Amino acid sequence: MKGNNDFKYMIQDVSHIYFGKELSYAEMMELEDVPFKFKAIIGSYISKDIELTNKMIEHLYQIKPEEFSYRIYEQLKLQVRLFYKEESKGLFGKQKDKWVHKTCNMKDFLQNYKEMAKKGEATIEDISISKLALMTISI
Secondary structure: OOOHHHOOOOOEEOOEEEOOOOHHHHHHOOOOOOOOOHHHHHHHHHHEEEEEEEEEHHHHHOOOOOOOOHHHHHHHHOOEEEEEEEEEEEEOOOEEEEEEEEEEEEEEOOOHHHHHHHHHOEEEEEEEEEHHHHHHHHO
16 A cells, blocks of 8 residues: 555544644545635635645645744644653653653644654644634635
């Protein structure tokens, strides 16, 4: 099997829309479940900053605060869910590894975790946007 489809998904709960880390913008545009308003935002604004064949996570790796898509994602309250291994001392001073699961906003991700994710020290689970923020944004 060529490629990994395990991380190409879009799911929703009451308050958020979650996108798998391997999903490209072009694939989002083809999915029926992706809200029309988000597709319109991708087609009208995000496509000006990056090619639609790129993945959302690739876009986050190279997004700059002066770009319009950065401000759009701030308005949509984009969050990145990730995990990484951290060393800690056990009860008797023994070193042991623990897994830290973290959900952070875009600004926090870009400042603190982007380089870890690029190096493979952190693994991104998915990216989410707020449904309420999507509902209130006007296009």
